[in-house]
Amino acid sequence: MKEQAIDIAVIGGGPAGLAAAIAAAKAGVERxxxxxxxxxxGGILNQCIHNGFGLRYFKEELTGPEYAxxxxxxxxxxxxxxxxxxxxxxxxxxxxxLITTSxxxxxxxxxxKAVILAMGCRERPRGAINIPxxxxxxxxxxxxMQRLMxxxxxxxxxxxxxxxxGDIGLIMARRLTLEGIQVAAVLELLPYSxxxxxxxxxxxxxxxxxxxxxxTVVEICGEGRVTGVKAAPxxxxxxxxxxxxxxxxxxxxxxxxxxxxxxxxxxxxxxQMEPSTGxxxxxxxxxxxxxxxxxxxxxxxxxxxxxxxxxxxxxxGIAAAAYVLGEESIANGQKRVKVVPGRNIRSVTPQExxxxxxxxxxxxxxxxxxxxxxxxxxxxxxxxxxxPGETVRIVLRPEDIDFNAGVLxxxxxxxEVNA
Amino acid sequence: MRELTCIVCPMGCRIKAYEEKGQIRVEDHGCxxxxxxxxxxxxxxxxxxxxxxxxxxCSELLPVxxxxxxxxxxxxxxxxxxxxxxxKKPVRAGDVLVExxxxxxxxxxxxxxxx
Numbered sequence: 001m002k003e004q005a006i007d008i009a010v011i012g013g014g015p016a017g018l019a020a021a022i023a024a025a026k027a028g029v030e031r032x033x034x035x036x037x038x039x040x041x042g043g044i045l046n047q048c049i050h051n052g053f054g055l056r057y058f059k060e061e062l063t064g065p066e067y068a069x070x071x072x073x074x075x076x077x078x079x080x081x082x083x084x085x086x087x088x089x090x091x092x093x094x095x096x097x098l099i100t101t102s103x104x105x106x107x108x109x110x111x112x113k114a115v116i117l118a119m120g121c122r123e124r125p126r127g128a129i130n131i132p133x134x135x136x137x138x139x140x141x142x143x144x145m146q147r148l149m150x151x152x153x154x155x156x157x158x159x160x161x162x163x164x165x166g167d168i169g170l171i172m173a174r175r176l177t178l179e180g181i182q183v184a185a186v187l188e189l190l191p192y193s194x195x196x197x198x199x200x201x202x203x204x205x206x207x208x209x210x211x212x213x214x215x216t217v218v219e220i221c222g223e224g225r226v227t228g229v230k231a232a233p234x235x236x237x238x239x240x241x242x243x244x245x246x247x248x249x250x251x252x253x254x255x256x257x258x259x260x261x262x263x264x265x266x267x268x269x270x271x272q273m274e275p276s277t278g279x280x281x282x283x284x285x286x287x288x289x290x291x292x293x294x295x296x297x298x299x300x301x302x303x304x305x306x307x308x309x310x311x312x313x314x315x316x317g318i319a320a321a322a323y324v325l326g327e328e329s330i331a332n333g334q335k336r337v338k339v340v341p342g343r344n345i346r347s348v349t350p351q352e353x354x355x356x357x358x359x360x361x362x363x364x365x366x367x368x369x370x371x372x373x374x375x376x377x378x379x380x381x382x383x384x385x386x387x388p389g390e391t392v393r394i395v396l397r398p399e400d401i402d403f404n405a406g407v408l409x410x411x412x413x414x415x416e417v418n419a
Numbered sequence: 420m421r422e423l424t425c426i427v428c429p430m431g432c433r434i435k436a437y438e439e440k441g442q443i444r445v446e447d448h449g450c451x452x453x454x455x456x457x458x459x460x461x462x463x464x465x466x467x468x469x470x471x472x473x474x475x476x477c478s479e480l481l482p483v484x485x486x487x488x489x490x491x492x493x494x495x496x497x498x499x500x501x502x503x504x505x506x507k508k509p510v511r512a513g514d515v516l517v518e519x520x521x522x523x524x525x526x527x528x529x530x531x532x533x534x
Contacts, residue, residue: 049482049530050469055428063469065482065531069512150471153480178470178498197431201424202466206491305429390431 001099001109007031007324009098009112011089011265014043015306016297016313017118018071023317024116025078029324032081033110035100037088041075042068043120044143045306047150050171052198056307067306092265094290114292114320117266117280118313121259121298123168129257131163133220136227142168142256149175157252161229162186163217165389167195167304169256174203176254183207184248187215187231189238192368194389196304217253218245226251259302269293276347277301283336283352284359285319286312294320301349301362304391308362315358335403339376342411344369346388355403359396364388365412376410377401386412423460425453436461464491472504472516474533481506482530483516489523496521509534 007029010017013036021032040046045053048064055061058070075081087102098110123141138157140148146168148154160176162169165188173183186204191214193200204211212231218240219230232245261279263271272289274281279300280288286296296316297309322328334355339348346366353359361376368387373380379400386392401408425432425448432449436457445457459465465488471480483504489497500521510533517527 049471049484051467051484052429061467063482063484063530066512069531150482151480153471153473178468178494180498196429197424198426198429202426206466384433390429 001107003097003109003111005031006033006110006112008033008114008116008320009089009096009110010034010116010118011092011098012036012043012118012120012297012299013038013041013083013085014118014120014297015045015068015071015309016120016299016316017043017116018068018075019310019313020116020118020294020296020317020320021081022071022074022078023314024321024324025080025317027318027321027325029321030080032078033112034081034083035087035089035098036083036085039086041072041083041085047143047147048171049150050175053306056305057310064306071310089265092269094270094293096269096292113324114294115269116286116313116316116320117263117271117288117293117295117299118297118316119262119265119299121261121278121302123255124258124260126255128260129255131217131220133230134222136220136222136225138222138226138251139220139253139255142166142172142254145172145254146175149179155179155181157181157226157250159184159250160252160254161217161231161248161250162254162256163229164188164256164258165193165195165200165211166256166258167199167389169254170195170199170203172254172256173209174207177207177209181252183209184250185209185231186211187217188213189216189234190214190388192387192389196390197387216240218242220253221247222251226253229253259298261299261302263299266293266295266299271295274347274349274351276341277349279349281351283350284315284354284357285322286316286350287319287323292320292323294323301347301364303362304389308391308393311360337401337403337406337408340407340409342409344372344386344412345410348410353396353401353408355398355401359398359401361394361396361410363392363394363410363412365392369412371414373413374411375413377408421461423457425449425456427452427456465489466491466494468494468497468501469530470498470501472501472506474506474508474510477508477533479533481510481533483527484530485520485523486515486526486528489520489525493521493523497523497527501527506533 045064045068053067091099232240296313435446437444469484
């Protein structure tokens with residue numbers, strides 16, 4: 001295998017990889033290669049045919065394919081970016097060596113000066129939540145069903161139940177309804193919805209689809225094909241109350257029970273992981289613990305909005321370019337603070353702030369609250385409602401952070417619990 | 420008074436809309452678009468419809484949308500017509516597939532290029 005030297009390897013050609021590659025090219029990097037397993041760029045955006053993307057980044061309301069096209073069109077201006085489709089990165093080392101495989105090109109070995117991890121995330125399947133029952137056909141994760149309906153053109157069933165109120169589940173509730181497939185119910189284990197509020201309104205309330213909060217599926221029924229699910233309310237300990245279980249007839253069960261950042265390659269490269277996000281620990285330049293390896297988009301932490309992915313990935317591209325072009329020493333000498341999550345914080349990304357770098361924090365709370373104050377260093381901002389389904393984004397000014405302290409406490413204070 | 424969750428952008432502002440003597444008063448909206456959304460919601464709610472259509476001689480599906488929001492009560496009529504649309508290659512994003520979908524006066528347009 002002949003080794004090919006490149007400046008930046010971008011793993012993943014979805015919204016994160018595209019924005020990072022373009023930003024790095026703009027910053028003057030000469031040899032950038034984007035690797036993607038799929039036959040086309042754009043990643044998950046291609047199957048997200050609904051609108052609502054780009055309001056922040058482009059100040060326009062776009063569908064997923066339209067949003068992706070904005071970035072893909074820009075690639076034409078940057079011949080320094082090469083795209084390798086239907087190509088899978090199977091190995092990544094801490095020295096930034098990559099082994100790729102593809103049907104057309106066979107095995108290839110690349111030596112990169114920097115690597116941008118942009119692999120996105122995948123869905124939690126049935127096995128991750130251990131639903132008892134038979135193992136019939138008709139159980140899908142929401143994203144798989146989205147692909148089957150919007151890309152492959154299948155009708156997945158006639159009457160569906162959706163477990164979990166994540167955004168893809170809510171979007172699919174509407175999509176199924178529009179295609180004449182009845183959605184009998186959306187069940188959510190928690191006492192609140194896990195998706196964006198606007199999706200509860202425009203996907204469920206618009207179509208009178210019932211949302212059962214504090215409910216779960218306790219059994220999948222059917223031989224060969226799903227014939228129904230047994231649902232039950234859950235107590236405050238989140239355990240099902242079996243005496244109150246009831247049957248819902250359906251031939252399809254859709255799971256929308258969470259996303260997991262896809263980090264096999266990151267782990268292989270020895271990147272330090274952050275348990276609260278499931279992604280690598282990153283700083284305000286999207287730098288991981290391994291010098292020259294950067295992470296952005298859903299591989300770092302699951303974002304609610306692609307607009308935030310694009311913004312974060314642009315920063316990763318600029319930081320990777322600085323590393324490759326030898327300007328990194330500027331950031332090296334800077335003071336840093338570690339973010340320390342406090343009350344009602346599930347996760348904060350990035351986990352480290354470098355002095356002199358733009359500091360937007362993405363905060364996911366642990367439980368819903370009303371009328372709270374989010375604090376980070378001396379930053380204080382009031383929020384009428386915070387819920388785990390909607391990331392809180394705050395932008396810190398340099399004077400908010402005491403870089404001599406070494407740590408930056410982040411917390412949600414003074415709330416009224418709204419469960 | 421009606422409490423609405425704004426769907427214009429991901430902020431999801433909780434808007435209050437009051438109807439008094441035929442007049443609509445809107446409170447707690449984050450922006451001008453939110454105010455318009457609340458007024459529309461009380462008088463004539465509208466939504467953008469997105470779906471996919473088949474393309475002649477091509478296994479790939481073409482994603483489509485209504486070029487503007489259509490009345491909420493027309494959504495299923497729009498879908499009926501969308502199902503019958505067959506696009507012809509090549510298609511550019513923005514190409515009009517149906518000029519006036521289901522009598523709404525709104526066009527159905529492609530949202531992706533297919534060569």
